[in-house]
Amino acid sequence: MSLSLQRQIGTTSSFRIPQVLTEARVGGRCGEILGLPFFVPFYFNSLLSFWFDQGFLLLWNIKPYNPDMKFFIDTANLKEIQEAYELGVLDGVTTNPSLMAKEGITGKDNIMRHYKAICDIVDGDVSAEVVSVDLAGMIREGEELVEIDDKIVVKIPMTKEGVKALKYFSGKGIRTNCTLIFSAGQALLAAKAGATYVSPFVGRLDDISTDGIALIEQILTIYRNYGFETQVLAASIRHTMHVIQCAEVGADVMTGPLSVMEALLKHPLTDSGLEKFLADYAKGNS
Numbered sequence: 001m002s003l004s005l006q007r008q009i010g011t012t013s014s015f016r017i018p019q020v021l022t023e024a025r026v027g028g029r030c031g032e033i034l035g036l037p038f039f040v041p042f043y044f045n046s047l048l049s050f051w052f053d054q055g056f057l058l059l060w061n062i063k064p065y066n067p068d069m070k071f072f073i074d075t076a077n078l079k080e081i082q083e084a085y086e087l088g089v090l091d092g093v094t095t096n097p098s099l100m101a102k103e104g105i106t107g108k109d110n111i112m113r114h115y116k117a118i119c120d121i122v123d124g125d126v127s128a129e130v131v132s133v134d135l136a137g138m139i140r141e142g143e144e145l146v147e148i149d150d151k152i153v154v155k156i157p158m159t160k161e162g163v164k165a166l167k168y169f170s171g172k173g174i175r176t177n178c179t180l181i182f183s184a185g186q187a188l189l190a191a192k193a194g195a196t197y198v199s200p201f202v203g204r205l206d207d208i209s210t211d212g213i214a215l216i217e218q219i220l221t222i223y224r225n226y227g228f229e230t231q232v233l234a235a236s237i238r239h240t241m242h243v244i245q246c247a248e249v250g251a252d253v254m255t256g257p258l259s260v261m262e263a264l265l266k267h268p269l270t271d272s273g274l275e276k277f278l279a280d281y282a283k284g285n286s
């Protein structure tokens with residue numbers, strides 16, 4: 001089922017269904033009516049399709065669930081990518097020329113080898129950014145990048161030439177991530193050109209006293225209005241509250257550093273609680 005339909009009505013679900021059913025990949029529509037979750041297996045779908053398609057969702061204020069929120073790590077550091085992968089929650093990687101330079105990766109061959117090394121670690125999409133600014137250069141680079149591995153997603157900047165490149169790649173079935181998104185208009189244009197992902201930079205907007213999360217929400221609304229399949233990849237994530245806020249508004253993906261993922265698991269009451277449990281155990285078992 002298309003992602004746009006998933007956004008509108010929910011679909012094959014691996015959550016809120018007993019484990020035995022998720023293993024069997026039982027599909028259906030899921031969502032929430034008046035605060036109560038529901039799940040309707042596919043065989044009842046045909047009866048409901050008409051109503052869902054005719055705006056039943058809006059009428060009854062049904063909130064759809066996304067199938068998952070993807071976590072990407074925003075780095076070119078192999079050790080950090082490996083660590084995030086071992087945590088078991090990693091869905092992909094985003095890189096950019098600054099992150100590659102930070103790791104000291106220079107020269108075309110080294111850059112290509114490094115992307116391959118990243119792809120060998122993760123199960124998921126790996127965004128590799130072009131550095132050309134003209135259409136022909138972007139196309140040439142993108143086509144070389146996707147030869148590295150099936151996981152590669154060509155990252156294209158939001159420029160006039162970039163929009164043309166998005167259209168070209170989407171026509172070829174090559175996945176793209178439109179980067180440097182700072183407005184809803186840019187996101188709309190990228191979706192119309194067939195981008196697989198758009199990357200609005202939440203942190204960099206916050207840096208200039210503009211609400212980055214509000215932009216994510218605005219883009220999601222626009223995409224839902226028209227059923228665009230482009231996924232909203234919240235980028236430039238700086239801290240745990242960004243992640244939580246992205247999850248609250250329903251961003252499809254967030255990309256941030258390992259430190260942010262690790263910070264999600266921390267709470268002082270967890271630490272002191274565990275310390276006390278272990279101390280009490282030691283008293284009775286030493």
Ligand code: E4P
Pocket residue numbers: 074094095096179199201203204235236237255
């Ligand atoms: C997006 O893909 C970019 O690589 C990244 O998220 C930018 O983040 P920054 O603003 O922390 O550099």
